[in-house]
Amino acid sequence: MAPTTIHLRAETKPLERRSPLSPASAKALLDAGYILRVERSADRIYEDKEYEAVGAEMVPAGTWVNAPTDHIILGLKEISDGDSPLPHPYIHFQHCYKKQDGWADALSRYARGNGVLYDLEFLVDPSGRRVAAFGYWAGYSGTAIAMLSWAHQVLHPGTPQGSVPVFDSAPKLVEYVKAALAPAVAANNGELPRAIVIGALGRCGNGARDLCQAIGLPKDHILAWDLAETKKGGPFKEIATSDIFVNCVYLGALRIPPFVTFESLAEAGDERRLRVICDVSCDPNSENNPIPVYSTYSSFIHPTVPVKQTVENPELRVIAIDHLPTLVARESSDEFSSLLLPSLLTLKDRDTEGVWTRAQQTFKDRVKELPASN
Ligand SMILES: NC(=O)c1ccc[n+]([C@@H]2O[C@H](COP(=O)([O-])OP(=O)(O)OC[C@H]3O[C@@H](n4cnc5c(N)ncnc54)[C@H](O)[C@@H]3O)[C@@H](O)[C@H]2O)c1
Structure with missing residues (x-):
């Protein structure tokens, strides 16, 4: 042959x-x-x-x-x-x-x-699972951009973040994020951001958690949730009271209650710390979008879109980039x-x-x- x-x-x-x-x-x-x-x-x-x-x-x-x-x-x-x-x-x-x-x-x-x-x-195996996907580095890159966005908002509130550079390697990205975080953490009374990752056991979720560790977030600053934690049904106060929310769930055909809504953000009142949502899953136009507080994609050039209907302080922005792994x-x-x-x-x-x-x-x-x- x-x-x-x-x-x-x-x-x-x-x-x-x-x-x-x-x-x-x-x-x-x-x-x-x-x-x-x-x-x-x-x-x-x-x-x-x-x-x-x-x-x-x-x-x-x-x-x-x-x-x-x-x-x-x-x-x-x-x-x-x-x-x-x-x-x-x-x-x-x-x-x-x-x-x-x-x-x-x-x-x-x-x-x-x-x-x-x-x-x-x-391209799927006999059980229907994809043989090749880009998930891990999507979660890693998205969480890195979320950290950059948090730092930007702490240091320059009310101004949109500039474009995100591309990196030749993941260690270079980590170095960049750490350098950007340092002055923001200092301005935040020495406090590192707290993150919640939902879909934490999947490919993207693993990447998100690893980025948090790579930049030195202590374990108790990362809430890692998957099906077991969300089965009680959203919206969840824990999202509003974290600084950063990274959504990594794989949306199936089943409708789920939203994880966060305008109402749940408002109800958190003074306890709301949430400044950044990174929607790695990135389905803003799906009827089943568990983050119905935004509806447009963002890009590496304009990485965040504002959530308009929230109390202003702190400002809340969403990252919804559908080709995140390109960053690394x-x-x-x-x-x-x-x-x-x-x-x-x-x-x-x-x-x-x-x-x-x-x-x-x-x-x-x-x-x-x-x-x-x-
Ligand atoms: N933005 C991008 O550039 C980009 C790149 C790759 C993948 N993605 C998207 O990211 C999503 C996740 O992909 P993946 O490869 O990590 O999937 P995956 O199947 O490996 O992981 C998904 C995880 O979500 C969990 N999950 C599902 N429903 C949940 C719920 N209701 N509550 C809590 N956890 C729940 C699952 O248990 C699983 O651990 C997909 O929608 C994929 O299309 C986006």
Whole structure:
């Protein structure tokens, strides 16, 4: 049987530095007999020379378009908008299976081209759990930004926080957060912030707790809650009386009572310390959003949005960034890539291997939902 070729695309989404394939995973694929083509990219967190060093064949950006149709095209984010049919097998996040805006136009391109989309969000093990996700570093990065936001509000109340820089590594991020916190803690009578993390046992929650520890928050300053603690039903006073709330729950289909509301914030009165909510789960438009005190996304450039209907003192701001792991692109790519690698190593058997056949079935099911006009 001819060897299987995997072609790693250069990402085209602005500011995206992450990659689903690290040089270490590239080497593992080459060692296993796969042919690997890597498009050159100046924006990717891994340098071209790191792939060259492990023996990948480097090709110009955008050449995937004309690759033979049996080559597997690997990327992270969606393929740029367009109308051309897509004839290859593709692996990336397309964000079109939950009927997001433009879903039918995006999905119909694969159907029209006789291609297959193995959407990374829907690569699951036999129990339905995703094989690769970015959670840990999302929780870590979001909590870091929450600490920066708290420090900013203590030192410069009433002014919006400026943009968040990107970091070459997680230790650099931790250093930066510690330096930013020091003067704020001094101005706060020497008191470190207290944080509550909900969804603390999941991937994002673990990252959130680890960031708190990395910057030196004592254990008694971190309330780590998961299902057991929230089963009594919200809203929870403990959120209003913490300085920072980090939401890391995975929202299922079941509706849950909100964790925090305008009323619960007002009821806390003088006991309210809450200044920052970091909604790592980031579902502001979901009917099931357990934090119904805001409705817009924020970004690395404008990291917080104000909660308007609260008593002003202290001011309350929300971080709702839906691509948090980009902040520490190397570590998050390393993590994602190592979780994805075992599945990539079975790509040559993708017509019989469960992880790929399940994803292919999901694709076929979604294609059946396309309106007739597509
Ligand atoms: N903002 C971003 O950039 C970003 C990146 C990655 C993931 N996410 C999102 O973060 C969320 C969490 O992802 P994950 O990978 O950590 O999920 P996960 O399944 O690993 O963890 C979720 C945790 O939430 C807990 N949980 C669920 N419902 C709860 C409730 N009602 N009360 C308390 N705890 C509850 C679960 O028990 C679990 O421990 C997802 O919605 C995911 O899409 C966001």
